[in-house]
Amino acid sequence: MTIDISQFHQVFFEESFEGLEAMENALLDLSQGVEDPELIHLIFRSAHSIKGGSGTFGFTAVANFTHVMETLLDQMREGEREVTKDALNLLLESGDVLRDMLEAARDDGEFNAERATTIQSNLEAMLGNSTDANAQTVEPADTGNGANGWLIDFKPYTELLKTGNDPVRMFRELAELGELQVEVATDALPVFEDFDPEECHLSWKLTLTGDVSREQLDEIFEWVDGDCDLSIEPLTGEQNDVAETTPSVSVQENSTDA
Template identity: 55%
Template structure:
């Protein structure tokens, strides 16, 4: 049964414009040097939702731009980056740019690529300002198992992923196959379906997801791109990601 994704577009745009209002209000109320975790989390969640929805519907330019904004806000949220007036002003301008992009796509118009490129370049420059201390903290935040691997004289050769979608995941327009396709680009992927949650035939709802999956992804792969593949479904599934180790040859 194919789902006409266009029927969800109006809801996506309504929720995205509401999210932009939340982001703008939150940024205007941020005080440089005085982190407000609740406000930052609210801003980040709004951006995260817009990125996930735009990616689901194939609005790639919007999802790519929002991802750059989200990365900067994620560092603020985790305490890896100080809140400065420069960064706040930059994000406010990016919210305006994102609003214009959404209006253009909604109205079937071309996105102003030059304006988007200017804002994206400014965000990239701000992103590059992190110092060596911040870089170390970023590494530990995105690779939580690295110290464990060193302590056990072993190395990570891949990842085991237990992925159990909630029943309504398909109704949000998300497709597990698309996520698996993203993972397969990173390394050697083995996918095993778990059928234990599938009901009897006459109780099946074709719009609900009853399968779970165990995935083994082998290769020299960082944790971050794996998290990114599941980023827009993290609230719609149970997910466990664990490293696969191989003992170092000490001879």
């Protein structure tokens, strides 16, 4: 038995179009000379939410396109890229394409794939130029506490799966940031006669090593805020030594009900 996540589509599209409108308004403000760093953070959060939701619900084209937008915006908010007119104009064009893609996904229609490909290529070209320019100057970030990773205790509430959230999707995102080790706890599993495949009875201890900021982790887990008990702590030196001797795991593309 699997969960029909299509029941959550309406909420996803409503929130996505609201986020897209906020994104476009903020981009217009920046284009008109408004100087407010929070606008870039707002635009990034909107793109991140749309990317995460579209990935959860299987709208792969939307997720892939928005991921490129998100990467460009991340460079801006981290101060790695100037907020230029060219970049803002390209992001406004990207917003138009994203609206077209979301409407097509909502209405089971088609979007202008040729335009989407062109705009995505332009985004990737802009990112490529940034990578070349910064390749010799970007220094590794200092965590400030000597840690080189994070210890995450993730205990979803039993109703988590019914909200359309998928822990494995989040683990895949974490694995893209660094080396991920996953330890699953099964002690809360009910006896077979009482097992409900739409309920989550597992919890996880995750060890993520690499140059990863707390903000990056918060962005991944924001989708389950209020639906789990979550603890995120920097790795100590001793914990990091243990992590280095523990084999990492591969997070598979297809998840199963917990």
